[in-house]
Amino acid sequence: MEGRGKQALVTFQEISPADFFYRNRDIAGFTNPSRAIFASIRELVENSLDSADQMNVPPEVYVRLSEEESAADSGNGVYRLKIMDNGSGISARHIPSAFGQVLFGSKYTLKQARGTFGLGGTMSILYGQITTHKPLLVKSSTGTSKIYEYKMMIDIQRNRPLILDRKTRRNKEKWRGTIVEYSLEGDYYRAMSKILEYLKQTALVTPYADIRFVDPKGRLYMFSRATKKMPPPPTETLAHPYGVDVETIQRLIRVTNRRNLLDFMRKHFHRVGQGTSLNFLDFAGFIKTPKPKRLKPEDVTQLIKTISKHKKLRNTFGKVTEKEIKAALKKTKSQNMIDFLKSSFPKVDRTVILRLLSSAGFVRTKNPRKLKPNEIVRLVRMMKRYPDFLPPDASCLSPLGEDLLRAGILKELKPEFIAVSQRKPSTYAGHPFIVETAIAYGGDIPKKDDFVVYRFANRIPLLYDEASDVSVRVIRSINWRRYKVSSTMPLAILVHVCSTKVPYKTVGKEFIADRPEVKNEILNGIREVARRLHTFLSKREHRAKEKRRLTVFSKYLPKIARFSTDLAGKNEEPDIELLLKSVRKYEEGA
Amino acid sequence: MKKEPESSAKKKSKKILKDLRGFGGNLYAQMEKGNFPWVEMPSRSTENIFYSPDERQYILGEKSVKRSARNIRHIRPFTQMVWAGFFASELVKNRKTSTLRDVYYSAQAYEMSFKDQPESNNIITDLETATGFAREDFNVFPEERSAIFGDLTIEYTVPGYEGKQLNLTSHPDGVMIGPSLVSSEFAKTGCDKVIAIEKGGLFTRFIEERVHEKFNALLVLTAGQAPRATRHFINRLNHELELPVFIFTDGDPWGMHIAMVIISGSANAAHLRGLTTPDAKWGGVYATDIVDYKLPTDPLTDVDIKRLHELTRDPRYTGELWKKEIKTFLKIRKKAEQEAFSRYGLTYIVDEYLPAKLEEMGA
Numbered sequence: 001m002e003g004r005g006k007q008a009l010v011t012f013q014e015i016s017p018a019d020f021f022y023r024n025r026d027i028a029g030f031t032n033p034s035r036a037i038f039a040s041i042r043e044l045v046e047n048s049l050d051s052a053d054q055m056n057v058p059p060e061v062y063v064r065l066s067e068e069e070s071a072a073d074s075g076n077g078v079y080r081l082k083i084m085d086n087g088s089g090i091s092a093r094h095i096p097s098a099f100g101q102v103l104f105g106s107k108y109t110l111k112q113a114r115g116t117f118g119l120g121g122t123m124s125i126l127y128g129q130i131t132t133h134k135p136l137l138v139k140s141s142t143g144t145s146k147i148y149e150y151k152m153m154i155d156i157q158r159n160r161p162l163i164l165d166r167k168t169r170r171n172k173e174k175w176r177g178t179i180v181e182y183s184l185e186g187d188y189y190r191a192m193s194k195i196l197e198y199l200k201q202t203a204l205v206t207p208y209a210d211i212r213f214v215d216p217k218g219r220l221y222m223f224s225r226a227t228k229k230m231p232p233p234p235t236e237t238l239a240h241p242y243g244v245d246v247e248t249i250q251r252l253i254r255v256t257n258r259r260n261l262l263d264f265m266r267k268h269f270h271r272v273g274q275g276t277s278l279n280f281l282d283f284a285g286f287i288k289t290p291k292p293k294r295l296k297p298e299d300v301t302q303l304i305k306t307i308s309k310h311k312k313l314r315n316t317f318g319k320v321t322e323k324e325i326k327a328a329l330k331k332t333k334s335q336n337m338i339d340f341l342k343s344s345f346p347k348v349d350r351t352v353i354l355r356l357l358s359s360a361g362f363v364r365t366k367n368p369r370k371l372k373p374n375e376i377v378r379l380v381r382m383m384k385r386y387p388d389f390l391p392p393d394a395s396c397l398s399p400l401g402e403d404l405l406r407a408g409i410l411k412e413l414k415p416e417f418i419a420v421s422q423r424k425p426s427t428y429a430g431h432p433f434i435v436e437t438a439i440a441y442g443g444d445i446p447k448k449d450d451f452v453v454y455r456f457a458n459r460i461p462l463l464y465d466e467a468s469d470v471s472v473r474v475i476r477s478i479n480w481r482r483y484k485v486s487s488t489m490p491l492a493i494l495v496h497v498c499s500t501k502v503p504y505k506t507v508g509k510e511f512i513a514d515r516p517e518v519k520n521e522i523l524n525g526i527r528e529v530a531r532r533l534h535t536f537l538s539k540r541e542h543r544a545k546e547k548r549r550l551t552v553f554s555k556y557l558p559k560i561a562r563f564s565t566d567l568a569g570k571n572e573e574p575d576i577e578l579l580l581k582s583v584r585k586y587e588e589g590a
Numbered sequence: 591m592k593k594e595p596e597s598s599a600k601k602k603s604k605k606i607l608k609d610l611r612g613f614g615g616n617l618y619a620q621m622e623k624g625n626f627p628w629v630e631m632p633s634r635s636t637e638n639i640f641y642s643p644d645e646r647q648y649i650l651g652e653k654s655v656k657r658s659a660r661n662i663r664h665i666r667p668f669t670q671m672v673w674a675g676f677f678a679s680e681l682v683k684n685r686k687t688s689t690l691r692d693v694y695y696s697a698q699a700y701e702m703s704f705k706d707q708p709e710s711n712n713i714i715t716d717l718e719t720a721t722g723f724a725r726e727d728f729n730v731f732p733e734e735r736s737a738i739f740g741d742l743t744i745e746y747t748v749p750g751y752e753g754k755q756l757n758l759t760s761h762p763d764g765v766m767i768g769p770s771l772v773s774s775e776f777a778k779t780g781c782d783k784v785i786a787i788e789k790g791g792l793f794t795r796f797i798e799e800r801v802h803e804k805f806n807a808l809l810v811l812t813a814g815q816a817p818r819a820t821r822h823f824i825n826r827l828n829h830e831l832e833l834p835v836f837i838f839t840d841g842d843p844w845g846m847h848i849a850m851v852i853i854s855g856s857a858n859a860a861h862l863r864g865l866t867t868p869d870a871k872w873g874g875v876y877a878t879d880i881v882d883y884k885l886p887t888d889p890l891t892d893v894d895i896k897r898l899h900e901l902t903r904d905p906r907y908t909g910e911l912w913k914k915e916i917k918t919f920l921k922i923r924k925k926a927e928q929e930a931f932s933r934y935g936l937t938y939i940v941d942e943y944l945p946a947k948l949e950e951m952g953a
Binding site: 556 | 611627
């Protein structure tokens with residue numbers, strides 16, 4: 001054995017989040033030069049769209065990529081990327097951190113947005129810096145009288161912005177938005193098709209946005225908006241008890257101003273009111289009530305008063321007198337009021353008893369700050385086990401809606417037929433989600449050996465790892481012949497999953513995992529639009545058949561008339577217009 | 591000028607034209623009334639074909655089919671049939687002849703293309719069924735290969751030859767039984783019988799050996815299975831000239847059937863009359879001849895034997911002679927061609943066999 005008695009040399013070192021992502025950039029999607037350039041454009045475009053969405057203005061995003069050093073034989077070149085938007089803008093004091101510090105952002109809230117980690121944008125800039133070592137330029141204004149300009153870099157080891165220069169300009173035109181410009185190494189020509197596909201699909205799912213892209217060759221790609229109507233913005237929401245962990249509870253305890261668990265639950269959790277809070281805490285064993293023996297006469301009076309005051313309580317408990325209660329109190333062996341009332345009124349529901357005790361002021365719960373670690377763990381565990389929490393509502397979600405989805409598809413694919421469907425909100429593991437599906441047929445959709453599948457999550461197109469995605473698996477599992485659909489038809493299927501937490505399998509936001517709840521909603525959504533496609537295809541088939549019929553009749557009937565006339569030795573042909581008309585009548589029904 | 595009595599051929603073409611006019615007139619009237627035209631005709635499906643012992647041929651039963659132009663599946667064949675009727679009437683009117691192949695191509699001139707030859711043939715058969723005339727009556731003939739030789743004088747009715755006469759001994763190879771012969775009138779004959787022969791070689795031998803003189807016979811070459819025109823011609827010789835008909839074929843199931851089709855007709859022609867000669871007689875080669883004359887033979891093949899078993903179930907083969915010969919074939923499992931008699935010398939068949947056979951059949 002080596003170094004016996006001698007301390008092995010191990011260095012422990014804390015690394016900053018920026019350093020962590022610098023070392024592990026693969027997990028954020030910056031795997032190779034072509035992927036990196038794609039990811040950079042995508043992250044910044046999404047930030048721009050999110051920021052305009054927040055302001056509820058139809059986004060205008062301008063992207064320009066120009067060549068700084070021409071691509072060598074290896075395919076890698078140095079590019080200058082500029083992105084401009086009409087979004088919220090960033091206030092002067094936040095600009096350095098927003099772009100110079102990893103994991104700083106406005107998205108750590110529970111409402112739907114395209115990005116979730118506040119990582120993508122900064123990650124792109126970090127990647128640009130490590131490949132070119134050139135500073136970043138940011139101009140932004142929140143629409144005030146000033147525009148702020150920063151020239152800066154990221155201090156990777158300390159995860160801090162390093163400001164090289166700052167300027168303030170007058171904002172005469174009250175411009176609002178952000179411009180980001182920096183250099184990065186990449187392989188545009190290999191990434192080109194993915195970038196264009198990404199922009200096209202983004203335009204499809206954001207039909208109210210104007211997106212323009214100028215590529216290194218100077219070609220302008222315009223994706224013009226089809227409407228100015230925007231989906232209603234999502235509202236921020238509280239955490240749902242099913243979706244929290246110990247860390248979340250600890251953070252909440254640190255910030256809360258509530259002094260008992262009953263109020264704590266009501267204040268910080270989604271769809272938890274007085275009743276749910278009471279019942280849950282009772283279920284979890286956090287409710288304390290006085291011992292019956294120690295009840296004072298005025299307490300009994302209070303109890304009776306509470307019953308007679310509330311109509312519902314009056315009805316369930318019936319006529320109760322102080323005398324009766326006092327007599328029962330003397331006899332009881334129960335250690336708390338809940339058990340006491342339960343044994344005295346066996347027919348009354350436990351929730352009603354809790355309600356009575358709470359209204360009468362006999363319920364005590366702990367101060368959340370005084371919870372011991374094992375109690376916090378128990379609380380979280382019970383939250384997952386309690387069956388009666390209301391499912392989260394979908395106000396925190398912002399699905400596109402059937403009209404906008406239809407507009408987007410019509411704009412980008414110009415199909416002959418389209419069916420869209422928005423499912424009702426649903427949940428998985430405490431996270432609300434909504435699935436939107438669409439099927440489009442014909443038009444600009446290419447005829448391939450297989451359907452075109454467009455996958456979106458929170459309005460982001462998912463372009464990689466299609467085969468692993470839950471939507472594709474669902475599509476494969478469907479028996480399409482039942483819908484008169486064959487794989488050679490020009491068919492596009494669109495699936496949009498919106499959620500406060502999209503169940504991605506990887507950090508790279510590329511495909512959605514097989515959650516049974518999500519899978520089911522996708523399946524039902526696709527089935528619904530497929531049924532409508534089936535109706536369309538059947539009708540079309542019927543019409544084609546009728547058309548063929550008519551063609552046959554109008555080809556042969558005149559000949560029969562002509563030859564019969566000749567055979568019969570007549571001069572004038574019989575009138576067959578009526579006969580042809582009677583055949584045409586079939587057709588009009590279609 | 592004294593009007594000559596009309597010939598049977600002329601009478602027939604007048605009737606054909608009249609019937610075709612009726613056929614067209616009926617459809618015309620239906621359309622005039624605002625209805626989809628339709629025709630009804632006997633069904634030719636196998637379950638509607640029966641053997642009639644009285645008529646001694648196959649006939650169609652009671653079942654009929656309605657072809658209507660209202661039915662999308664019928665309208666194309668319906669139109670084709672009307673066109674075929676129109677085409678037939680043009681042929682008869684202009685006294686032109688044509689072949690089934692011609693019909694197939696002629697249709698294209700009227701944008702009435704047939705998918706293939708069988709489709710076109712089938713439509714002609716439809717027209718035969720609907721009108722009751724054979725296609726030969728409409729001057730539509732198959733490719734000819736059969737011939738006739740002997741002392742029969744005919745008078746042509748075809749354009750350019752009307753009134754011209756020909757004695758059928760005038761050409762030593764025989765005269766082809768074609769459209770102009772079939773449509774001719776019989777002027778006179780010195781023969782008292784018809785001998786039909788399956789094979790060309792023997793036909794030539796018979797002429798060389800002057801069988802027509804020695805036996806006072808008209809020689810007909812069927813060249814295998816006799817064409818419908820030839821069957822119809824044999825029928826006319828039998829009916830109009832009252833000549834008995836004797837048929838000589840190879841000694842095998844196929845030869846037997848050549849004779850049988852001349853005698854009793856085929857199921858395919860169940861919708862037609864005048865193609866059979868029920869009184870004609872099969873003269874051999876019999877299975878018993880193979881034994882009696884000790885002819886050189888070939889063994890029966892599996893197909894031959896299968897065919898013999900089919901014939902035992904065939905309603906046309908109920909006569910004693912047929913039953914006996916089928917049985918003998920199956921027993922000896924041998925067959926012989928007509929040429930087999932040459933083992934006894936080239937003229938043996940004419941000198942010995944033929945007289946014996948004719949006597950046996952009571953000629």
